[in-house]
Amino acid sequence: MEKPAVSQRNGPRSTLLRTAHPQPEIIPNMNNQSENYYHGAQFEALKSAGAIEMLGDGLTGDDLAAIPEHWLSYPAPPASAHTALALLYIFFTFAALVGNGMVIFIFSTTKSLRTSSNFLILNLAILDFIMMAKAPIFIYNSAMRGFAVGTVGCQIFALMGAYSGIGAGMTNACIAYDRHSTITRPLDGRLSKGKVLLMVAFVWIYSTPWALLPLLKIWGRYVPEGYLTSCSFDYLTNTFDTKLFVACIFTCSYVFPMSLIIYFYSGIVKQVFAHEAALREQAKKMNVESLRANQGGASESAEIRIAKAALTVCFLFVASWTPYGVMALIGAFGNQQLLTPGVTMIPAVACKAVACIDPWVYAISHPKYRQELQRRMPWLQIDEPDDTVSTATSNTTNSAPPAATA
Numbered sequence: 001m002e003k004p005a006v007s008q009r010n011g012p013r014s015t016l017l018r019t020a021h022p023q024p025e026i027i028p029n030m031n032n033q034s035e036n037y038y039h040g041a042q043f044e045a046l047k048s049a050g051a052i053e054m055l056g057d058g059l060t061g062d063d064l065a066a067i068p069e070h071w072l073s074y075p076a077p078p079a080s081a082h083t084a085l086a087l088l089y090i091f092f093t094f095a096a097l098v099g100n101g102m103v104i105f106i107f108s109t110t111k112s113l114r115t116s117s118n119f120l121i122l123n124l125a126i127l128d129f130i131m132m133a134k135a136p137i138f139i140y141n142s143a144m145r146g147f148a149v150g151t152v153g154c155q156i157f158a159l160m161g162a163y164s165g166i167g168a169g170m171t172n173a174c175i176a177y178d179r180h181s182t183i184t185r186p187l188d189g190r191l192s193k194g195k196v197l198l199m200v201a202f203v204w205i206y207s208t209p210w211a212l213l214p215l216l217k218i219w220g221r222y223v224p225e226g227y228l229t230s231c232s233f234d235y236l237t238n239t240f241d242t243k244l245f246v247a248c249i250f251t252c253s254y255v256f257p258m259s260l261i262i263y264f265y266s267g268i269v270k271q272v273f274a275h276e277a278a279l280r281e282q283a284k285k286m287n288v289e290s291l292r293a294n295q296g297g298a299s300e301s302a303e304i305r306i307a308k309a310a311l312t313v314c315f316l317f318v319a320s321w322t323p324y325g326v327m328a329l330i331g332a333f334g335n336q337q338l339l340t341p342g343v344t345m346i347p348a349v350a351c352k353a354v355a356c357i358d359p360w361v362y363a364i365s366h367p368k369y370r371q372e373l374q375r376r377m378p379w380l381q382i383d384e385p386d387d388t389v390s391t392a393t394s395n396t397t398n399s400a401p402p403a404a405t406a
Contacts, residue, residue: 055228055341059147066151067224068236074341077227079145085229085345086142089135092352096132099359100125102373110372116196117178123200124171128355131164135352141229154231155215158222161232162211163204165321165351168358169257170203172317176264184271210249220245226344235331236339246332254325261317312361320354323347 053076056067103125107113137157141148149157178196181189191199214220214233220242223234235246324347331339374382 056147062151063147066154067147067228068234070236070336070339071224071226071228071341076145077341081342082142082145082227082229085227085349086139088349089139089142089352092356093132093135093139095356096128096352096359099356100129100132103359103369104129106369106372106376113368113372116191116193117175117182119193119196119200120171120175120178123203124168124175125359127164127167127171128358130160131168131355132352134160138230142227147224147228154224155222158231158233159211159215161351162214163207164355166207166210166253167203168354169253169317169321170206171200172313173257173260173264174199174203176261176268176313180264180267183268210253214245220249226341226348228341230345230348232348233328235328236336243332246328250325250328254321258317258321261314265314316354316357316361320350323350 054072055074055076056064056072057076059067104122107118107122107125134157137149137153141153147154177199178191181191183189212218214222221234222231223236224230225232233245233249234242236242327339327344327347330336370382
């Protein structure tokens with residue numbers, strides 16, 4: 001019986017690739033499995049040409065062994081996809097490094113900004129800076145259209161991502177606790193510098209096991225994903241250890257900080273609304289319009305500012321890490337065929353985008369930070385009232401979770 005023809009590939013690995021990359025032409029009448037992997041006109045054109053360039057083509061040895069077999073079943077993306085992602089990451093890298101770099105520089109060199117709460121903001125900026133400092137590895141891989149940096153570069157990329165991602169989530173939770181403590185207990189709730197420094201140390205200690213265990217391959221491992229231009233922990237290998245690792249890291253790195261953020265910020269909103277209601281009730285008894293000395297028609301009520309700030313913080317965390325968490329759960333416990341290389345690049349982009357937004361939400365809206373920027377970089381044309389004006393509203397500013405750090 002004559003066997004169906006097998007597409008040949010360039011290079012000496014053609015025999016290995018026949019085994020590593022199953023071809024659609026040699027799987028007739030098997031639930032049409034090949035059509036689950038390749039769709040539309042692109043597949044038909046490649047099929048009619050008699051050759052399909054697959055993800056992982058040209059790799060050998062440890063580099064090939066590091067790639068989960070799931071990705072080896074997909075055709076390589078067009079060059080335009082790599083180019084588009086590289087350009088997007090260049091923009092993200094520039095925005096994040098400049099924004100977070102300014103936050104780190106200003107907060108580190110300005111004595112008036114070195115308050116206990118601002119140490120948490122500084123730590124978040126450092127973690128976001130690390131998140132995008134690894135982007136050149138991705139950009140180089142995209143320029144070379146594949147797994148160009150090899151296993152060493154992959155391990156570095158994933159290690160930096162683990163520290164920055166898990167650390168940022170826990171730092172957000174610490175910021176939420178700091179704001180909750182300050183607002184709900186205004187007389188004795190402000191954290192000391194020593195306590196905040198312990199919280200910062202805890203964030204790094206908490207992140208370390210989840211970052212080092214896959215690196216040392218004690219539990220889990222770091223592998224390429226998607227277009228093989230980025231790396232993360234393995235969520236595709238169908239073993240009990242992998243599934244348990246994914247479940248644990250999802251719980252400890254996403255569910256736990258997310259629960260803390262929701263709890264503390266919901267408490268802040270509840271406290272502020274209760275305070276505003278008490279002020280309105282007292283104003284009615286005194287037959288006055290408002291008890292606020294700085295009440296103005298153009299000013300937004302404190303409760304609205306707090307609600308917006310709290311929702312912004314929660315939304316950023318959810319929007320940036322929920323897609324990645326869901327993707328990891330699908331890979332470990334669900335239908336892996338839903339995770340095409342293109343689909344898995346979307347959560348990775350979302351995680352990087354938040355590193356660009358954080359410095360604007362947490363620090364650039366800070367009045368004293370803006371004043372310092374205005375003093376050092378007048379060409380930025382920042383119009384921020386001086387201290388005599390900002391002091392009058394400092395109590396209200398301190399109520400805003402993401403903006404109040406003084």
